[in-house]
Amino acid sequence: MTKCPFCFNDLTPQLYAFQCQGRCNSADDPQGSMLWGAPRTWKPTILMGPQPGETNWRPPPNVTCQRCNGPMEECCPTCHQFLPPDWRNGVATCIALAGARATGKSIYIGVVVKLMELLAEAQQTTLGFVDGASREMYTRVYEKPLYETRGIIPPTPRANLADSYQRQPIILSLGMLGGRRRFVVLRDVAGEDLEGQVDNAPHLGFFSHASAVLFLFDPTRVPEVRNQLQDLIPAQLHSGGDPALVLNNLNQLIGPGRPRLAIVLSKFDTMQTLTQVADTELSRIMSNAGAAFVRDPGVTMAGYDEDDGQLLHAEVRSLLQRLHAGHIVTAVERPHSGRVLDHRFFVVSALGAPTEGENLHDHGIASFRCLDPIRWALRRDGAV
Ligand SMILES: Nc1nc2c(ncn2[C@@H]2O[C@H](COP(=O)(O)OP(=O)(O)OP(=O)(O)O)[C@@H](O)[C@H]2O)c(=O)[nH]1
Ligand SMILES: [Mg+2]
Ligand SMILES: [Zn+2]
Ligand SMILES: [Zn+2]
Incomplete structure (x- = not known):
């Protein structure tokens, strides 16, 4: 297990977050802003993880946005900052x-x-x-x-x-x-x-x-x-x-x-x-x-x-x-x-x-x- 490089929260295998990087509009992100200490916006984000009891679950390699069909990138489930590749x-x-x-x-x-x-x-x-x-x-x-x-x-x-x-x-x-x-x-x-x-x-x-x-x-x-x-x-x-x-x-x-x-x-x-x-x-x-x-x-x-x-x-x-x-x-x-x-x-x-x-x-x-x-x-x- 590792940590988010921004808010330092643990990144657990139970929870992944993916955020749209496509054409969707950005909206105010109250939670992200609170942890960042200045106003931040975000795009549609989905959370995913294993079913209860499921082991060795991994997120799919390419996650696409259900709204705009654009690419989604992994972000921190807590502060919503994008994680560096392969983090x-x-x-x-x-x-x-x-x-x-x-x-x-x-x-x-x-x-x-x-x-x-x-x-x-x-x-x-x-x-x-x-x-x-x-x-x-x-x-x-x-x-x-x-x-x-x-x-x-x-x-x-x-x-x-x-x-x-x-x-x-x-x-x-x-x-x-x-x-x-x-x-x-x-x-x-x-x-x-x-x-x-x-x-x-x-x-x-x-x-x-x-x-x-x-x-x-x-x-x-x-x-x-x-x-x-x-x-x-x-x-x-x-x-x-x-x-x-x-x-x-x-x-x-x-x-x-x-x-x-x-x-x-x-x-x-x-x-x-x-x-x-x-x-x-x-x-x-x-x-x-x-x-x-x-x-x-x-x-x-x-x-x-x-x-x-x-x-x-x-x-x-x-x-x-x-x-x-x-x-x-x-x-x-x-x-x-x-x-x-x-x-x-x-x-x-x-x-x-x-x-x-x-x-x-x-x-x-x-x-x-x-x-x-x-x-x-x-x-x-x-x-x-
Ligand atoms: N003698 C000595 N003085 C140091 C050393 N490191 C820093 N200083 C002095 O301490 C001053 C403050 O250092 P900073 O690193 O800016 O202090 P800071 O803790 O970041 O301060 P804030 O940003 O205000 O919280 C410097 O301007 C130096 O004069 C050191 O290793 N030896
Ligand atoms: Mg300083
Ligand atoms: Zn989108
Ligand atoms: Zn974080």
Whole structure:
């Protein structure tokens, strides 16, 4: 079974949907619009599936529209988006980014797609964009600013704005891995949307159905870290809201869903800069040469290293407590809902160095441990 790359709902063998691509007129699609977060239309759609008890049922190869006789294409029975060709024969690991404003979500996406290209190469496959819309969006929003203009990505616009590109997921094909065709889908979000009220936000429902949610936590928001780094790193242009509030909203959005949850300490290069601070407790912690968070398992390593992952998990967990973010750890490990998600702590640095105003650092992008959360999610889906 796989998932819809748009709304992340499971696509079960019991239900298929086919939508007219012929001459029929389009009509308003209330359900599709609600899940998309902006007005959408659809054409006549039929649902089909096996009779009760029937096994090995497959939909007919060519479905035609009963009204216009035109061709019909498979779409998601829930959100009505057209599925990429042959989608159900693969397995999709659907990953949603979460976090307050300016925690580094978009820059992480920009960098991690490049790293996944290298990962695919090391696995003797190639990474590809599944659809033109994904490719166009990745190039325009993420790749050009970071790798051509060598600047930052502007804050992600809220979902209710006309230019809110993040409704379009980035749908990637990893080729054949572990005997199955593998896809990775990445969905960005505006931190601003997660800092406000989320009780009436069906367009953010994908968090509940995701394979994994990456919750980014920005250590430079912690006053103690900021104070000690004052003279060492340039001031940042943007800053975000309260991570505890965002995590609370995220838990609300996840509701009864069971995504795996990665809690990711982002911008980890700033924490590493603490080693240059003279003799504080934090500088001593960060200078521990034996710690897992000082080494990177590398880009080419195929699988997820479970031992290294568990070690890092324990280190990051205690580091968060040391950063007075113990309430974040508690909210993950003992949530009010009582539903503890399969979770793990990570560190990443997408850029490897702080930015200077609107520009990237001269040294170029030197990322650190960015693939770990992706490898973890893929491993849980049996891909690496
Ligand atoms: N030091 C350091 N700074 C980073 C890194 N990644 C991002 N930043 C800084 O964080 C800022 C915000 O990054 P974004 O990726 O745009 O943040 P976001 O989470 O997408 O923010 P919203 O779109 O507003 O939700 C950037 O402009 C950089 O200055 C990193 O790896 N290291
Ligand atoms: Mg963003
Ligand atoms: Zn038709
Ligand atoms: Zn869908």
